[in-house]
Amino acid sequence: MRLTFILYTTGRCNLRCRYCGGSFDPAKVPWRVEYNLKLLEDLVRGGDVIAYYGGEPLLNIGFIEDAVERFWDCRHVIQTNGLLLDRIPREILDRLDAILVSLDGVRWITDLWRGHGVYDRVVGGVRRLREMGFAGDIVARMTVTFESDIYRDVTHLLELGLFDHIHWQLSMVWLDRRLWGDLWGWIESSYKPGLERLMGLWISGLWHGEIIGIAPFQGILKRILDGGPTPPCGSGEDSFAVLTDGRIISCPIAVEENWAWVGMLGTVSRCELEGRRNFIGEPCRSCELLSICGARCLYTHRERLWGDEGVEAVCTCSRHIVELVRRNLGRIEEATGMSGLGMEDLAYPEYNNTVEIMP
Numbered sequence: 001m002r003l004t005f006i007l008y009t010t011g012r013c014n015l016r017c018r019y020c021g022g023s024f025d026p027a028k029v030p031w032r033v034e035y036n037l038k039l040l041e042d043l044v045r046g047g048d049v050i051a052y053y054g055g056e057p058l059l060n061i062g063f064i065e066d067a068v069e070r071f072w073d074c075r076h077v078i079q080t081n082g083l084l085l086d087r088i089p090r091e092i093l094d095r096l097d098a099i100l101v102s103l104d105g106v107r108w109i110t111d112l113w114r115g116h117g118v119y120d121r122v123v124g125g126v127r128r129l130r131e132m133g134f135a136g137d138i139v140a141r142m143t144v145t146f147e148s149d150i151y152r153d154v155t156h157l158l159e160l161g162l163f164d165h166i167h168w169q170l171s172m173v174w175l176d177r178r179l180w181g182d183l184w185g186w187i188e189s190s191y192k193p194g195l196e197r198l199m200g201l202w203i204s205g206l207w208h209g210e211i212i213g214i215a216p217f218q219g220i221l222k223r224i225l226d227g228g229p230t231p232p233c234g235s236g237e238d239s240f241a242v243l244t245d246g247r248i249i250s251c252p253i254a255v256e257e258n259w260a261w262v263g264m265l266g267t268v269s270r271c272e273l274e275g276r277r278n279f280i281g282e283p284c285r286s287c288e289l290l291s292i293c294g295a296r297c298l299y300t301h302r303e304r305l306w307g308d309e310g311v312e313a314v315c316t317c318s319r320h321i322v323e324l325v326r327r328n329l330g331r332i333e334e335a336t337g338m339s340g341l342g343m344e345d346l347a348y349p350e351y352n353n354t355v356e357i358m359p
């Protein structure tokens, strides 16, 4: 069984995005790695995935260099805010399978939530990576807010021609509920119709033999064809996060929550990790879509930050996108057949590269 290890390289961040707040309190997530990397050797096997995470992982490039050298037979991935891409040494760049970069869509929305000038710096950094010949998977990770227009923002990022895949996560339940205002109006009149238009675009690409890298559609299709962990991001089943002080947790966001606790490095075996399964409660446990939707996100499923309304909103969006893919399976098959593609060509990601699949 292949596992993904999400390694915090630091709790510090060089941005302070409005939906996140920036660096962790060092008492909760230390800003330096305090354990010996050798301890990880008992858990990691060749072929596993190592994903560098933070805070901003590129603030500790030395740790990344050590880990890439030590775990030379693993796949290496970085999730970064994209401001320090020029710090990645050439020999590390050549070893990276995927770089996931945060961008929220068009310039104004990215700069509104992440900070003035962020869009241009990140896009410039990604452009340089391409000019340097980086041939791995570059994924734009969008945080979707009530100002997002999913069709506009996804197509904008696609049109830049820099990204292999676009993924997004809904920020509802992470923000103050009052900020979302007309939540249900946004879901019904903006998000759902936007998804329908994106599906139309995706299928028209397939007719021409082009697989447009809309990661949620591809990931959901993969789960329909092959199944996968619950939740789809794999947290606590095939993906584990290691904090800078050596704590192992299931979901990288859940740095304080008891349900996410797995153990300390040095006290947990590979066997225990491989055998671990999450507890899923209602309404997901008895949902007919559970094998595809996977309860969407373990953190929001467990924490229920907006109470019943949050559960319902997240579920409505999840149900809609899963059913959108299911409803279009016939058209997808027809288009792929006509252009000589196979359904398996559409499935993404090939391995758990930390794209969470369900937005």
Ligand code: SF4
Pocket (backbone or CB within 6 Å): 283, 284, 285, 287, 288, 289, 290, 293, 294, 295, 296, 314, 315, 316, 318, 319
């Ligand atoms: S569709 Fe809703 S109830 Fe069903 S698994 Fe997903 S979030 Fe849970």
Ligand code: SF4
Pocket (backbone or CB within 6 Å): 231, 233, 234, 235, 251, 252, 253, 254, 296, 297, 298, 299, 300, 356
């Ligand atoms: S999708 Fe949810 S459970 Fe998975 S890593 Fe993100 S916050 Fe954690």
